Amino acid sequence: MVSLLAVGIFSASANNAQADSLDQPVMTLGTSLTSDQKQGTINALSSQINDSNYKTVTVTGDTLVKYLNPSGSNFNSNSGVWSSALIEPTSSGSGINVSIVNYKGSNNITTITSDQYRNAALTAGISNANIYVTSATPIDGSGALAGIYAAYASTGNSLNQSQVNAAQDEMGVLSGITQANKGTDGYTDQQLNNAVAGMKADLAKQGTNVSKTEITNIVNNNLQQNNLQNIINNNQKTQIINLMVEIRDSGALKNSNFKQQAQKLSSDIQSSAKNIFNKLNTQENRNFAQKIWDNIVSFFKGLFN
Numbered sequence: 682m683v684s685l686l687a688v689g690i691f692s693a694s695a696n697n698a699q700a701d702s703l704d705q706p707v708m709t710l711g712t713s714l715t716s717d718q719k720q721g722t723i724n725a726l727s728s729q730i731n732d733s734n735y736k737t738v739t740v741t742g743d744t745l746v747k748y749l750n751p752s753g754s755n756f757n758s759n760s761g762v763w764s765s766a767l768i769e770p771t772s773s774g775s776g777i778n779v780s781i782v783n784y785k786g787s788n789n790i791t792t793i794t795s796d797q798y799r800n801a802a803l804t805a806g807i808s809n810a811n812i813y814v815t816s817a818t819p820i821d822g823s824g825a826l827a828g829i830y831a832a833y834a835s836t837g838n839s840l841n842q843s844q845v846n847a848a849q850d851e852m853g854v855l856s857g858i859t860q861a862n863k864g865t866d867g868y869t870d871q872q873l874n875n876a877v878a879g880m881k882a883d884l885a886k887q888g889t890n891v892s893k894t895e896i897t898n899i900v901n902n903n904l905q906q907n908n909l910q911n912i913i914n915n916n917q918k919t920q921i922i923n924l925m926v927e928i929r930d931s932g933a934l935k936n937s938n939f940k941q942q943a944q945k946l947s948s949d950i951q952s953s954a955k956n957i958f959n960k961l962n963t964q965e966n967r968n969f970a971q972k973i974w975d976n977i978v979s980f981f982k983g984l985f986n
Contacts, residue, residue, distance in 0.1 A: 711762035764816030793822030796874035805848035885940030
């Protein structure tokens with residue numbers, strides 16, 4: 682069973698749809714929902730916003746084939762779709778906000794976290810939107826970004842397929858790493874997603890010509906800053922490096938809004954999990970580069986004194 686997530690878009694890039702092209706919220710509904718499930722889904726999602734004037738888009742197996750199979754999935758026209766989402770475009774600078782909404786009291790998204798959705802949405806070219814996701818049945822959420830493409834295609838917009846593929850791959854990589862490290866001391870999903878958001882911001886600073894060696898350094902630095910350097914194994918690190926290379930090659934870095942959105946995402950993650958990042962911000966856990974800088978500053982202070 683596949684979870685479908687629809688997301689609003691606001692970007693200065695010519696390859697990305699603009700959030701202000703949505704003049705109303707958009708709700709996506711899985712085609713496999715029973716009448717009762719459909720009404721329950723509508724109730725759960727519509728209760729999150731004040732605007733009752735939303736557009737409805739039905740997501741089918743053909744939707745999955747069209748948007749997800751190019752990134753390696755194997756859906757067909759008969760593939761079931763149960764989960765749904767609501768997109769609410771917001772003002773410039775508000776960032777990407779994702780809430781997983783309970784369906785009749787239960788959180789049925791079993792694997793993908795809200796921060797993973799946000800990071801993948803950023804890669805796909807998304808910005809400035811409130812996103813509400815729910816499912817009528819328990820599902821892992823691995824196909825969640827499909828609803829984005831269906832919702833915005835219905836408004837006449839289109840996304841870069843290379844970024845779509847990178848976003849899908851990213852969700853798989855991040856959710857896989859989080860599942861593999863479940864229960865590991867010193868690991869949280871927020872740390873990983875904060876590190877990935879930082880990597881994207883650093884990639885954007887370097888520009889489209891950033892080399893694989895520079896990408897490797899960026900990955901290592903951000904893992905260290907989030908105290909993950911001894912938790913993420915070499916295979917997982919290679920997956921992340923390859924993912925960053927794919928993001929570079931997808932054209933995402935050509936979006937002038939990408940860096941700002943990545944920094945906003947990192948700031949939001951740290952704010953929502955302040956207790957975790959306060960613990961990381963200790964002398965023992967400060968990253969190596971910062972320690973070197975502190976030593977340089979102390980050295981020159983000593984000279985002037």
